[in-house]
Amino acid sequence: MTTQAMTAGRAPMPGMKVYNLKLGMWIFLLSEVMFFTGLIGSYVILRFAHPGQFTEPGVVLNVPLTAFNTFLLICSSVTMVKAYAAIQQGDQQGLKNWLLATILIGASFVGVQVYEYIALVGEGFVPVAEAYHAVGRHMPHDGPVVGGQLYGSTFYTMTGFHGAHVSIGVLCLCFTYWRAAKGEYSADNLGGVEIMGLYWHFVDLVWIILFTIVYLI
Amino acid sequence: MSTGEAHKPPPYMLVWLGLFLLTMAEVGYAFITAIPKLWLAIGLIVMAFYKAWLVAVYYMHLKWEPKRLWLMVSVPIPLIMILIFVVLNEIF
Numbered sequence: 001m002t003t004q005a006m007t008a009g010r011a012p013m014p015g016m017k018v019y020n021l022k023l024g025m026w027i028f029l030l031s032e033v034m035f036f037t038g039l040i041g042s043y044v045i046l047r048f049a050h051p052g053q054f055t056e057p058g059v060v061l062n063v064p065l066t067a068f069n070t071f072l073l074i075c076s077s078v079t080m081v082k083a084y085a086a087i088q089q090g091d092q093q094g095l096k097n098w099l100l101a102t103i104l105i106g107a108s109f110v111g112v113q114v115y116e117y118i119a120l121v122g123e124g125f126v127p128v129a130e131a132y133h134a135v136g137r138h139m140p141h142d143g144p145v146v147g148g149q150l151y152g153s154t155f156y157t158m159t160g161f162h163g164a165h166v167s168i169g170v171l172c173l174c175f176t177y178w179r180a181a182k183g184e185y186s187a188d189n190l191g192g193v194e195i196m197g198l199y200w201h202f203v204d205l206v207w208i209i210l211f212t213i214v215y216l217i
Numbered sequence: 218m219s220t221g222e223a224h225k226p227p228p229y230m231l232v233w234l235g236l237f238l239l240t241m242a243e244v245g246y247a248f249i250t251a252i253p254k255l256w257l258a259i260g261l262i263v264m265a266f267y268k269a270w271l272v273a274v275y276y277m278h279l280k281w282e283p284k285r286l287w288l289m290v291s292v293p294i295p296l297i298m299i300l301i302f303v304v305l306n307e308i309f
Contacts, residue, residue, distance in 0.1 A: 212265035
């Protein structure tokens with residue numbers, strides 16, 4: 001991107017007092033809000049309509065592991081704002097260090113989610129299961145059917161789409177890091193870091209809601 | 218920052234601590250069996266939305282954005298309410 005184009009991107013949109021790139025990212029994030037609302041809304045409605053297909057928290061899903069994963073994502077949000085704060089001060093090395101930390105923590109989140117999926121599938125908790133009998137470490141007793149097809153379908157749809165967003169975010173963070181390594185950001189040109197941060201914090205925000213609704217309620 | 222106006226550095230680490238403590242509180246609260254299910258759900262949702270608000274206001278810097286952006290961001294909220302409550306109305 002040329003300096004002229006970057007300056008144009010940073011120019012505030014008349015009437016909004018927000019530069020165009022950021023306004024575009026906010027509009028994109030609002031469309032994402034509606035996307036995830038559709039998923040969460042469907043889950044809530046299905047859960048009310050078919051309570052027998054879902055289980056109490058901690059019976060099937062590994063809450064301590066996911067709480068740890070939530071903690072990871074919260075930490076990645078703080079490293080992302082630290083990266084932004086660093087480049088605001090013109091600290092190139094600080095920007096790179098905090099971005100790298102965000103990439104590593106974000107990738108760890110995805111890794112833990114993959115581990116969780118493998119464990120759940122190993123226990124038979126798959127989207128197409130007609131009825132899921134929880135066995136193994138989560139099951140306090142043997143016997144009864146504790147979950148149905150809707151549980152697995154909604155769980156994997158919501159967490160899978162979120163995981164895809166995190167994975168895309170990690171790739172975008174790598175691109176941002178690559179640009180930072182080339183010294184393309186400065187205190188006067190930090191739009192790319194700010195926009196990347198907006199996306200990353202949004203992903204964190206969505207997970208905060210998903211974790212509560214899917215794992216704790 | 219948002220509109221180029223100077224302001225105090227946001228309390229990033231304090232917000233992080235708040236998010237961490239609220240997450241711990243949520244996990245502990247979710248497993249209290251003595252509380253009716255409805256109150257558990259309401260308490261958990263309130264904590265989750267407060268955490269989401271902290272992220273949006275401090276980490277996404279909404280606190281320092283112009284009011285017009287706030288208005289734009291708040292557009293999906295009534296739409297979310299309509300989606301949830303109108304369709305729930307079909308069930309009950």
